[in-house]
Amino acid sequence: MSSETPTIAPPQPKPAQTTKVGFVSLGCPKNLVDSEVMMGLLQRGGAEITSHAGEADVIVVNTCSFIDTAKQESVNTILEMARHKTEGRAKKLVVAGCLVERYREEIQKNIPEVDAVVGTGELEQILAAAGIEVTGKAAPSDSPFVILKSGSTALSESQALKSGTRAARPEGQAREAAGRFSRGEWDGAIADLPNYLYDETTPRVLATPKASAYIKIAEGCDHPCSFCIIPQLRGKFRSRHFESVIAEARRLAAGGVREITLIGQDTTCYGEDLGLKDGLALLLERLAEIDELRWVRFLYAYPNKITGRLLETIASNDKICSYIDVPLQHASPSVLKSMKRGAGSEIFLKSIEKMRRAIPNLTLRTSFIVGFPGETERDFLELCAFVGEAEFDWLGVFSYSDEEGSSAHHLEAKVPRREIEARRRKLMAIQRRISKRNKRKLLGRQFDVLALGPSDETDLLWEGRTEMHAPEIDGKLFINDFGDHEALVPGAFYRCEITEAHDYDLVARIV
Numbered sequence: 001m002s003s004e005t006p007t008i009a010p011p012q013p014k015p016a017q018t019t020k021v022g023f024v025s026l027g028c029p030k031n032l033v034d035s036e037v038m039m040g041l042l043q044r045g046g047a048e049i050t051s052h053a054g055e056a057d058v059i060v061v062n063t064c065s066f067i068d069t070a071k072q073e074s075v076n077t078i079l080e081m082a083r084h085k086t087e088g089r090a091k092k093l094v095v096a097g098c099l100v101e102r103y104r105e106e107i108q109k110n111i112p113e114v115d116a117v118v119g120t121g122e123l124e125q126i127l128a129a130a131g132i133e134v135t136g137k138a139a140p141s142d143s144p145f146v147i148l149k150s151g152s153t154a155l156s157e158s159q160a161l162k163s164g165t166r167a168a169r170p171e172g173q174a175r176e177a178a179g180r181f182s183r184g185e186w187d188g189a190i191a192d193l194p195n196y197l198y199d200e201t202t203p204r205v206l207a208t209p210k211a212s213a214y215i216k217i218a219e220g221c222d223h224p225c226s227f228c229i230i231p232q233l234r235g236k237f238r239s240r241h242f243e244s245v246i247a248e249a250r251r252l253a254a255g256g257v258r259e260i261t262l263i264g265q266d267t268t269c270y271g272e273d274l275g276l277k278d279g280l281a282l283l284l285e286r287l288a289e290i291d292e293l294r295w296v297r298f299l300y301a302y303p304n305k306i307t308g309r310l311l312e313t314i315a316s317n318d319k320i321c322s323y324i325d326v327p328l329q330h331a332s333p334s335v336l337k338s339m340k341r342g343a344g345s346e347i348f349l350k351s352i353e354k355m356r357r358a359i360p361n362l363t364l365r366t367s368f369i370v371g372f373p374g375e376t377e378r379d380f381l382e383l384c385a386f387v388g389e390a391e392f393d394w395l396g397v398f399s400y401s402d403e404e405g406s407s408a409h410h411l412e413a414k415v416p417r418r419e420i421e422a423r424r425r426k427l428m429a430i431q432r433r434i435s436k437r438n439k440r441k442l443l444g445r446q447f448d449v450l451a452l453g454p455s456d457e458t459d460l461l462w463e464g465r466t467e468m469h470a471p472e473i474d475g476k477l478f479i480n481d482f483g484d485h486e487a488l489v490p491g492a493f494y495r496c497e498i499t500e501a502h503d504y505d506l507v508a509r510i511v
């Protein structure tokens with residue numbers, strides 16, 4: 001008989017069941033960053049993030065409510081996810097984002113499967129909404145930045161860079177006094193405007209392709225555009241602290257990110273509430289000093305906020321993509337006046353010329369709204385002529401969406417829906433011809449391409465991007481000849497030659 005005494009394993013405490021959370025993120029990259037922050041908070045709280053709705057105990061739908069079609073998509077997605085609760089494994093359904101700011105009560109009243117709602121300023125509530133109990137005390141934030149409610153705006157540049165003081169912009173204060181942020185007309189919206197901003201200590205689970213990440217540098221908007229309800233949904237303009245953005249970029253770069261896209265409703269106002277002049281240019285200059293980063297770009301610019309210093313910064317720095325996305329919304333002075341934006345085709349053509357002179361290889365993107373109330377045939381023809389002359393590299397056209405709560409909602413002379421659609425098609429046809437012609441000029445030219453992965457259509461083609469392509473918005477670039485490479489690495493850069501040009505898309509070979 002063996003002298004060895006058989007050992008009996010002591011009873012082990014049963015591991016607590018990990019809650020699996022599935023996320024659907026709709027809308028713009030700003031919403032995607034909010035989803036990444038919520039996923040980070042949940043993961044830090046002990047939850048597991050799953051990409052399969054069928055496996056999730058909790059499903060979160062982060063919604064968009066910018067225009068009617070976005071609202072419809074949000075509602076359809078909530079209903080689709082609700083089926084995982086009634087017929088599948090999910091125990092909880094949480095709705096987050098812009099739709100909550102707009103229809104907080106209606107969502108809960110009309111969709112009984114929804115267990116909790118989380119507004120755009122309440123991201124930290126996601127743990128409670130998902131029923132995640134955080135046992136350990138969350139690590140205290142070691143952020144060196146203190147947000148003060150008031151303070152002098154007259155700081156020197158170096159003071160402002162170091163200081164944590166954030167003050168309301170006079171522009172925003174005036175707009176607030178004029179009722180720009182009022183949600184009085186909206187049933188069920190809470191009166192408090194969102195005021196949340198994440199910082200470099202906030203955990204994030206990146207949902208973007210390898211090597212690429214967004215950084216939200218500002219939230220909210222103080223502009224008065226009469227068609228837009230984003231200020232009511234997202235609150236007043238506020239910038240992330242300068243060093244917080246740099247610290248986050250450094251952390252992302254150390255983790256393998258090579259392309260950073262700075263986002264905000266209007267990134268060109270960055271830092272004004274911190275007392276910074278040319279804050280975006282200063283930020284880009286510092287980000288370009290981070291060795292590991294290869295490309296830095298920003299979305300979106302407000303037309304009259306593009307300064308000479310910003311153009312010089314882009315032109316003189318290889319790492320800053322020669323790319324500007326400036327949504328102009330229209331070209332007719334009377335429509336722009338009614339949109340509460342101002343300017344017009346003549347002023348825009350001059351500033352486009354200035355931009356192209358300052359940055360020779362500039363890629364210029366814009367977007368327009370057609371069918372704004374009162375837009376006459378003549379206004380539309382002025383817009384068409386402007387598009388023909390300006391020759392944008394990329395252009396988006398939106399059909400006017402009459403949003404309750406926007407000041408344009410009260411305007412008369414609404415353009416009939418069929419006419420709006422006809423104008424949208426006509427403008428896109430003009431742009432298609434311009435794009436086709438300009439894409440042909442790229443044949444035979446070489447560019448650095450960031451490889452993203454096999455295309456959805458076939459493994460024989462890979463998708464990639466040049467610095468002319470912002471993530472997710474612009475036309476596609478396909479690599480069909482890998483040169484000496486047996487396989488490509490997602491997130492790696494390859495030198496490519498353009499071999500085919502289509503209306504919007506390009507085909508390239510690795511050289």
Ligand code: SF4
Pocket residue numbers: 221222223224225228229230231265266302
């Ligand atoms: S600048 Fe953009 S986000 Fe701000 S109000 Fe105008 S359209 Fe809306």
